[in-house]
Amino acid sequence: MGAEQKVVIITGASQGIGADLVKAYRDRNYRVVANSRAIKPSSDPDILAVPGDVADPKTAERLVTQAIERFGRVDSLVNNAGIFIAKPFTHYTDEDFAPIVSINLGGFFSLTRRVAAEMLKRGSGHIVQITTSLIDHANSNVPSVLASLTKGGLNAATRSLAIEYAKKGIRVNAVAPGVIKTPMHAPETHEFLANLHPVGRMGETKDIVDAVLFLESAPFVTGEILHVDGGQSAGH
Numbered sequence: 695m696g697a698e699q700k701v702v703i704i705t706g707a708s709q710g711i712g713a714d715l716v717k718a719y720r721d722r723n724y725r726v727v728a729n730s731r732a733i734k735p736s737s738d739p740d741i742l743a744v745p746g747d748v749a750d751p752k753t754a755e756r757l758v759t760q761a762i763e764r765f766g767r768v769d770s771l772v773n774n775a776g777i778f779i780a781k782p783f784t785h786y787t788d789e790d791f792a793p794i795v796s797i798n799l800g801g802f803f804s805l806t807r808r809v810a811a812e813m814l815k816r817g818s819g820h821i822v823q824i825t826t827s828l829i830d831h832a833n834s835n836v837p838s839v840l841a842s843l844t845k846g847g848l849n850a851a852t853r854s855l856a857i858e859y860a861k862k863g864i865r866v867n868a869v870a871p872g873v874i875k876t877p878m879h880a881p882e883t884h885e886f887l888a889n890l891h892p893v894g895r896m897g898e899t900k901d902i903v904d905a906v907l908f909l910e911s912a913p914f915v916t917g918e919i920l921h922v923d924g925g926q927s928a929g930h
């Protein structure tokens with residue numbers, strides 16, 4: 695136990711994809727630092743819940759400090775916390791723009807640069823962003839420029855950071871989901887959302903978790919944007 699056990703930081707870990715990522719990493723015997731604004735303490739001593747808004751750089755500071763104090767290392771980071779606001783472009787407001795940028799982009803920046811500094815000391819690590827497949831196949835039925843602006847930025851940063859760290863033992867990847875059945879989507883929208891996918895169904899959280907775990911165990915894969923979207927990015 696102890697020093698040998700790997701440690702992952704997962705943001706947006708209280709529900710949906712993030713909550714299932716926590717379970718999956720625990721099943722692989724990782725110790726988990728789990729964040730969301732309202733996350734509750736866990737009875738599992740190998741899960742450290744650190745509440746806080748990823749848009750606030752102080753949350754990033756606390757996440758990394760507490761991960762090192764409690765578990766001594768950080769092997770992986772999953773930047774999963776994110777928000778999605780779909781609207782026709784001119785309907786977006788400054789009140790939409792500020793949080794989507796500060797959570798989706800600011801959250802990535804504040805936390806990833808602190809975690810990467812720890813990984814560089816050890817000469818190893820893996821960083822994964824959860825983005826969206828919509829970046830690569832804009833759909834007039836789901837206008838969402840601010841999702842493309844922010845998550846598209848994360849895809850670009852993923853490739854850039856993968857190259858910056860390629861010889862430093864740190865891999866950087868992204869998973870680009872289609873529409874996944876999580877509390878983000880009301881049940882009455884599921885049929886419409888299922889039909890947006892060539893395979894005719896929504897994704898399950900397991901589809902995304904399996905993709906993250908594949909990337910975790912794929913040492914020759916870095917700079918990859920792995921589409922897990924029921925065929926959407928291939929066409930319609």
Ligand SMILES: NC(=O)c1ccc[n+]([C@@H]2O[C@H](COP(=O)([O-])OP(=O)(O)OC[C@H]3O[C@@H](n4cnc5c(N)ncnc54)[C@H](OP(=O)(O)O)[C@@H]3O)[C@@H](O)[C@H]2O)c1
Pocket residue numbers: 705706707708709710711712729730731732733746747748749773774775776777778797824825826827870871872873874875876877878
């Ligand atoms: N579901 C989809 O169809 C879909 C498709 C493409 C991409 N994605 C991406 O996948 C990720 C997870 O989506 P999901 O469907 O699992 O979302 P979800 O069910 O809405 O859950 C979002 C999680 O993020 C946390 N969160 C939200 N804002 C936060 C903030 N400012 N700081 C820290 N934590 C925050 C929430 O907990 P608190 O409320 O406690 O903070 C919750 O744990 C997101 O980045 C999303 O954009 C989802």
